[in-house]
Amino acid sequence: MNKKMNFVQDLLPKPKARVKEGEVGRRSFIKLLTALTAGAIAMPEKSEAFSLDEFLQKHFHQMSDEEKQKTMARLEGEYNEKYSREDFSVDDTGPQAGVKYGYALNLSKCIGCRKCTHACVDENNQHRGSEEREDQVEYIRVLEMEKGSLDVEKSVHDYTHEVPAAGKYYMPVQCHHCNDAPCVKACPVEATWQEPDGIVVVDYNWCIGCRYCAAACPYWARKFNWTAPRIPDEEVNPDTHYLGNRPRYKGVMEKCTFCINRVRKGLNPACHDICPTGSRKFGNLLDKESVVRRIIDQKRIFILKEEVGTDPSFYYFFD
């Protein structure tokens, strides 16, 4: 009996749920019929009403500048409404000539506090987890590693004890912005690509949600919106970039963009600034005087999973 009830509940629409059971079923069924008769191609849902503009929105590369401006203005309106505010901005600040971003992370210093993970969630408007699944989206995963081993299979992901623990070191992993990126090659619709400054981005209005890129990524850096993303109004970050931290949709892929909204304006990524140990170094790989470049030239650096041949822009080093 109990089991059967669970099964029935499993079939109910979750978020609103707990109306009388038969009623929900019947109502959904009627909705289904209406949707079918209306010939709706996209199913409307509670927070993301179907919009023809959105449906017909072109690939970022296919839009003229004018179309981009119009689209971004429309998006700002949509976001303002959705998060009940007035200050949303979506821009498309382009790459600067002569800049190629790189990241270097000092494994001797990192203490595994996960502050970067959380700062990233706040900065980049990630999904905060839904009621039915514990599925907050996080771009940075901090691995607790055995001293003396580089084998990620021996790592612990869900440690809760005080850090740093004896005999361990910590390795945060996020998108490596590969120069020969398997995710870019995999995507059947070119919804993800590498920008001239090295940042690998996703067009959230072009992605079809096939998740082939997620299967292809060797660093487990791509995160999918399994449900409609939820961000409390007061936690939303309104300063956004079209290819970066603007709020995403249900059913699309997203990932770290080195905080494209910040770095293209000359700031450092949020994870960089929050780190209490100074383990994180960010900068222009083409500039011989930059910190990252000096680290790469002078320190003992290594590339995670070098054998996969992705040529990342992300380096680890020890002091």
Added chain:
Amino acid sequence: MVDYLTFVFKSVRGMFSGGVRYRGWLAFLMALMAMGGFAYYRQAVHGLGVSGMGDQVSWGLYIANFTFLVGVAAAAVMMVIPGYLYHNKEVKGGVLLGEMVAIGAIVMCLLFVVADLGRPDRMWHMIPPFGKFNFPVSMLAWDVLVLNGYLLLNLHVPGYLLYKKYKGEEPAKWLYLPFVYISIVWAISIHTVTAFLYTGLAGRPYWNAAILAPRFIASAFCAGPAFIILVLEIIKGWTRFPMGERIIGFLRGVVLIAGLINIFLLISEIFTEFYADSAHVASARYLFFGLHGHNALVPWIWTSISMNVLALLALISRKFESRGVIVRNIPLLMLIVAIWIEKGMGLIFPGFIPTPLGEIVEYMPSANEWMVSLGIWGVGLFIMSILLKHAVDIETGEVKPSAK
């Protein structure tokens, strides 16, 4: 033209009329479809979160079914080769039926891919010139292309042949033979490209192995013809479709040989993985023995392997061949189930476990996912049923032009 339209009209009428058992079967499939449709609606509203998938195991039951069915579709070629090339008359009748099965299978493949999409409303992004098709770099773009091409080929050849048969005319060779040749090569290609989908991923050591493509083909040519034999047995038992013994015997041979090759490749794979104890071994160890106390797939894979071996032994002994229709087909049914498990639980799921960062999260499909999948099977079997019914009608002369 008028001729052709009456042909279509009569065909459609024929497809939906038939005995009680036939109509009951169609009604059952429609019920499956309705259930699947409802479950899919639920997924469309709430997102793929209603599935058991997550960022750790990001492909599941849908892609597993897709992979299995590509094999079934490709296996239709096993009938085409001898049928058309050697003009073996008996096999020829069966070829038509094989192609009908292939059509149903490809439709299911395409539906499973669509069911797996987070944004099915953006499917047009794949259609040139409106969209942006990442061809030839993306293997998935290739796969979509070859699957649709294969569908067209399989619609054309039997459609044309049946129309000619209905008219009582000899088909013109140049209108179908070239397509037959193409579809032979094409069938291998849909399967190979699907294998490349996985083997091309350097970041997934479990898939990134050269043995995957040959194993794909071997298991497909085992399960596919087994499936077709079951269809043929039903048609033979229940209709007046002219079909000899030889075709089924021929297919049983194919099943046996492909099955043996498949087992041989499996053994080589297990040996390479475990003897060298390489880095690749984590996924395989998880699959066969469990890893750090996680072992959800272990019973499945061993069930699959035992069924595989038992069924092949039964086929080798040839003891069952002369038995009743149920008994002699049990080994085939076992093979189909075994290979279905092998493709899903054995191939797709462990590719994601552990993740590239070494995390172990297990996956089991949710009720909603099962319902959508059953619904898609309902659609595919429905299409197969009405097409097969149609072919039978024409071959037995139940649908023919009215006398002038």
